[in-house]
Amino acid sequence: MTNLIQSNADYPQIANSQSLLHRAQRLIPSVTQTLAKGPTQYVKGVAPHYLVKGRGSHVWDADGNEFLDYNMGIGPLSLGYCYEPVDDAIRAQLESGITFSLMHPLEVEVAELIASVVPNAQSVRFSKTGCDVTTAAIRLARAHTGRENVITCGYHGWHDWTICMTDRNGGIPQSTRSMTNSFNYNDIDSLAAVINANTAAVILEPMLFEFPANQFLHKVRELCTKHGAILIFDEMWTGFRLALGGAQQHFGVTADLACYSKAIANGMPISVLAGSSEVMAHLEKDVFFFTTFGGEALSLAASRATIQELANKNVPAALERNGARLRDGYNAIARDLDMKYTRCIGMGARSMVIFDATAGDGLLVRSLLQQELIKRGILWQGMHAISYSHSDADIDYTLAAYREVLPMLKLAIAQGNVNAQLRGEPVQPVFRTVTGKK
Numbered sequence: 001m002t003n004l005i006q007s008n009a010d011y012p013q014i015a016n017s018q019s020l021l022h023r024a025q026r027l028i029p030s031v032t033q034t035l036a037k038g039p040t041q042y043v044k045g046v047a048p049h050y051l052v053k054g055r056g057s058h059v060w061d062a063d064g065n066e067f068l069d070y071n072m073g074i075g076p077l078s079l080g081y082c083y084e085p086v087d088d089a090i091r092a093q094l095e096s097g098i099t100f101s102l103m104h105p106l107e108v109e110v111a112e113l114i115a116s117v118v119p120n121a122q123s124v125r126f127s128k129t130g131c132d133v134t135t136a137a138i139r140l141a142r143a144h145t146g147r148e149n150v151i152t153c154g155y156h157g158w159h160d161w162t163i164c165m166t167d168r169n170g171g172i173p174q175s176t177r178s179m180t181n182s183f184n185y186n187d188i189d190s191l192a193a194v195i196n197a198n199t200a201a202v203i204l205e206p207m208l209f210e211f212p213a214n215q216f217l218h219k220v221r222e223l224c225t226k227h228g229a230i231l232i233f234d235e236m237w238t239g240f241r242l243a244l245g246g247a248q249q250h251f252g253v254t255a256d257l258a259c260y261s262k263a264i265a266n267g268m269p270i271s272v273l274a275g276s277s278e279v280m281a282h283l284e285k286d287v288f289f290f291t292t293f294g295g296e297a298l299s300l301a302a303s304r305a306t307i308q309e310l311a312n313k314n315v316p317a318a319l320e321r322n323g324a325r326l327r328d329g330y331n332a333i334a335r336d337l338d339m340k341y342t343r344c345i346g347m348g349a350r351s352m353v354i355f356d357a358t359a360g361d362g363l364l365v366r367s368l369l370q371q372e373l374i375k376r377g378i379l380w381q382g383m384h385a386i387s388y389s390h391s392d393a394d395i396d397y398t399l400a401a402y403r404e405v406l407p408m409l410k411l412a413i414a415q416g417n418v419n420a421q422l423r424g425e426p427v428q429p430v431f432r433t434v435t436g437k438k
């Protein structure tokens, strides 16, 4: 990356983005199809709203401003934008067709590829979105156990059984809400308190930003086995990133079912449900899970090319190395500045900058940091989603930007004027999670 710190002397001009946003506000409720990409997650008046091009780790907005991207499509771009081997595979498939009237051989080929790298992938099915497969997994668990209750930990998509646990639960029957409980990551007692003979499934992200402590995942596995509940790993972020075989491989814990999507086709829409053939066998008879675009061939071609590239280049190791340098570099800068209230946590492939309560209002602090990084050409929401295209120079550049911005943030926190330094409305929370049983 070339000298964006110097070249972006001021905040970007975003007139085209703003005009598109005004048009969208008249027609598109919430404005966005993906909440994390929408305007509530960025400082208004400072951040761009629309991106039109990406290459490697960089993106260009509707006004022609260039940014180093740390969201990477909110996860899918594990290799980077316009990554040649994947785009070539998509182009080659396009010559023959996209969606067909019978099954496509790629369904078999990619299923075999996934079975060869994902632990316990005795059976494999495809769909389009992450919540397609988490919801199919829940339905399978209910069919297999003959029970109805599910226990969740974190975000698993927009469907009734999981989003009923948030305050954006409009339109969801109370009966559904009564069948879902939640527990806290790394708190095995919180799972032990709610799991019982009525539990069909326990679903969790095997790792979000905290590493599993005290054999947490092994204990979750044991509790599920003891109570006859199906263990589902939601591997949207860990799959094909933490290791090729995801968290199951990395932490040595086997789930009954595992769900994948974000990292497996470098941006094309596809998701995977994999797991025990005994449980998945219900898809042969009593459980219905079929959709028009499930075997769409461009995404399958992209998936084959992506998985081969992830394996051939040992991408998980590269993501860990580069991402850890950024995470640890941030923490070293914060330590040097004696900013005890902030840390960067998580795995190399996906880390997050967090602030504790002593920094003040977390949303305001994150907004100011975001604003100043945008000025320096970095598109940032608090997370570092690292792709194979993020170079050493990108990481160096980002650390240099943190070195410049964090002292300013420290001063603003000390003087209590974070809000006054914001040039627009701060970012907003996505939703509030309602824990425990209602």
Ligand SMILES: Cc1ncc(COP(=O)(O)O)c(C=O)c1O
Residues within 6 Å of the ligand: 128, 129, 130, 131, 132, 134, 155, 156, 157, 158, 205, 234, 236, 237, 261
């Ligand atoms: C952990 C996790 N599970 C499930 C989902 C849902 O995936 P999708 O948005 O593709 O339906 C997401 C999406 O962000 C996610 O992060």
